[in-house]
Amino acid sequence: MSYLDALMHQAKEPVPSEPSKEKPSKKVLLDAYGDVKIYREPDEPLLLYEIQVPRYRGEEKRLVEALLEIALNVLPVQASALTAEEKRQQYFQKILEIIDGTPELKVPVNAKEFFAKAVVREMVGYGLIDDLTRDDELEEIMVIGKQKPVYVYHRKYEMMRTNVVFYDDGDIRNLADRIARAVNRRVDLQAPLLDARLPDGTRVNATIPPISLDGTTITLRKFKKDPLTVIDLIRYGTINFDAAAFLWLASDGMGAFPANVVISGGTASGKTTTLNMLSAFVPNSERIVSIEDTAELNLPLQHWIRLEVRPPGLEGSGEVSMDDLVKNSIRMRPDRIIVGEIRGQEGYTMFAAMNTGHRGVMGTLHANSAKETLVRLTSPPINVPLSMLSSLNLIIMQNRIHDRRKGTIRRITEIGELVPSEELAMPSLQILYQWDPVQDVLSSTGLSSFYLQLLSRYTGLSQDDLLREVQVRAGVLEQLSKQGIRSLEGVSDVTQNYLAKSRLKV
Numbered sequence: 001m002s003y004l005d006a007l008m009h010q011a012k013e014p015v016p017s018e019p020s021k022e023k024p025s026k027k028v029l030l031d032a033y034g035d036v037k038i039y040r041e042p043d044e045p046l047l048l049y050e051i052q053v054p055r056y057r058g059e060e061k062r063l064v065e066a067l068l069e070i071a072l073n074v075l076p077v078q079a080s081a082l083t084a085e086e087k088r089q090q091y092f093q094k095i096l097e098i099i100d101g102t103p104e105l106k107v108p109v110n111a112k113e114f115f116a117k118a119v120v121r122e123m124v125g126y127g128l129i130d131d132l133t134r135d136d137e138l139e140e141i142m143v144i145g146k147q148k149p150v151y152v153y154h155r156k157y158e159m160m161r162t163n164v165v166f167y168d169d170g171d172i173r174n175l176a177d178r179i180a181r182a183v184n185r186r187v188d189l190q191a192p193l194l195d196a197r198l199p200d201g202t203r204v205n206a207t208i209p210p211i212s213l214d215g216t217t218i219t220l221r222k223f224k225k226d227p228l229t230v231i232d233l234i235r236y237g238t239i240n241f242d243a244a245a246f247l248w249l250a251s252d253g254m255g256a257f258p259a260n261v262v263i264s265g266g267t268a269s270g271k272t273t274t275l276n277m278l279s280a281f282v283p284n285s286e287r288i289v290s291i292e293d294t295a296e297l298n299l300p301l302q303h304w305i306r307l308e309v310r311p312p313g314l315e316g317s318g319e320v321s322m323d324d325l326v327k328n329s330i331r332m333r334p335d336r337i338i339v340g341e342i343r344g345q346e347g348y349t350m351f352a353a354m355n356t357g358h359r360g361v362m363g364t365l366h367a368n369s370a371k372e373t374l375v376r377l378t379s380p381p382i383n384v385p386l387s388m389l390s391s392l393n394l395i396i397m398q399n400r401i402h403d404r405r406k407g408t409i410r411r412i413t414e415i416g417e418l419v420p421s422e423e424l425a426m427p428s429l430q431i432l433y434q435w436d437p438v439q440d441v442l443s444s445t446g447l448s449s450f451y452l453q454l455l456s457r458y459t460g461l462s463q464d465d466l467l468r469e470v471q472v473r474a475g476v477l478e479q480l481s482k483q484g485i486r487s488l489e490g491v492s493d494v495t496q497n498y499l500a501k502s503r504l505k506v
């Protein structure tokens with residue numbers, strides 16, 4: 001048994017107050033990637049996420065601390081031109097040298113790298129939870145207190161326990177302090193709540209006693225570095241080539257009449273992901289302002305300004321709301337306004353902007369059907385007047401479905417459009433694409449699109465020309481898929497190039 005195996009083995013030993021105590025280890029390996037293993041354990045409602053990590057107690061903790069002290073004394077910690085990754089590499093080598101130069105520490109020969117890595121994580125990473133922060137599959141990392149497992153929210157497996165445990169509140173507090181200092185903030189009795197964004201996009205929240213009763217908590221919401229693209233969504237069956245090509249056309253509107261779009265659905269149905277997909281289609285020549293509660297969008301666009309809400313400070317002042325930001329964005333001469341999530345007054349402001357001629361405005365909304373979407377928009381607290389409603393062109397309905405055979409799937413279940421009606425104040429809703437739950441396919445209803453009719457008017461192209469354009473773009477997406485190009489950069493290189501070329505043709 002290697003030293004690492006021994007460590008992992010040890011972590012399973014019954015230890016008083018350890019959460020997984022005395023469990024017969026009948027765990028079943030479900031998945032493994034990188035250094036991560038995912039297990040199901042009998043009688044455990046949550047899956048187990050396991051990585052190799054030192055236990056922060058006893059001899060191991062003393063060793064990490066001793067090495068850290070030496071390293072902090074001899075290595076420079078001030079800013080340098082190195083990237084974070086280069087710094088890690090440099091420190092890693094230096095700490096291996098320290099280990100070799102200090103035999104009295106008695107670091108086991110076959111665990112030198114393990115301990116060097118642990119010390120690096122303390123110096124330039126997130127300590128014990130560092131590997132968790134580096135796993136792009138994890139959305140959230142939750143430290144809830146000492147002697148309890150750190151929980152994670154996994155993109156695929158959702159809430160999970162991990163084998164990472166802090167044994168001491170002081171260690172959690174140290175980590176919270178270190179994170180706070182990195183953004184020139186602090187967590188202490190005067191400011192027991194920390195809510196901040198780190199330079200890498202991670203959103204951090206920390207609470208300390210007496211606010212949190214059971215000790216320090218840390219919640220990290222990670223920024224997805226490699227977002228799902230249109231090709232991923234097609235591969236997952238969320239959308240098909242045809243509907244994606246239609247939405248692509250709608251999102252640039254041939255450079256003349258981009259659609260105003262609301263993406264609607266339940267919690268975690270994939271609204272933001274679809275918004276990201278659509279926004280990535282916005283031509284690179286346009287000026288985009290995005291407004292979000294928590295910045296999640298990741299766009300390949302050059303001329304993009306990201307605005308994020310600021311919650312009120314402890315004294316209740318200094319708040320900058322979604323609505324403040326949407327109002328401000330209108331004064332920024334945007335070609336596009338993208339509103340992360342419409343919940344209140346900002347929805348009204350957004351519609352007012354659409355009514356005064358802003359095109360290609362996009363946002364998400366929490367609602368369970370297209371009809372409910374209209375009701376939500378027109379009732380408090382959003383209160384869009386009926387007369388303004390039809391400046392919205394498309395509603396995309398997104399659903400998270402628990403399929404008996406396929407597990408959790410996310411589907412675009414409807415793409416509808418608003419058609420103003422002269423007699424009725426309420427525009428009518430026409431469905432262009434409809435998902436069939438039995439066949440699990442999204443297909444065109446064959447109805448003639450009102451939006452394409454408008455687009456035809458603005459471009460001088462006939463509706464047939466526009467339908468052919470959709471077909472050509474579907475072909476472009478099929479090519480991407482065939483060639484296995486799925487990354488944000490790869491996909492948008494091709495789609496942006498396509499737009500640039502067709503601009504030359506016009």
Ligand SMILES: Nc1ncnc2c1ncn2[C@@H]1O[C@H](COP(=O)(O)OP(=O)(O)O)[C@@H](O)[C@H]1O
Binds near residue numbers: 228233265269
């Ligand atoms: N079409 C999809 N297929 C598979 N996973 C998806 C899809 N859309 C989103 N996800 C994943 O589901 C989670 C929630 O997605 P998100 O877009 O944030 O939902 P919402 O904005 O509706 O709350 C994320 O982990 C995301 O990566």
Ligand SMILES: [Mg+2]
Binds near residue numbers: 341364
């Ligand atoms: Mg969202």
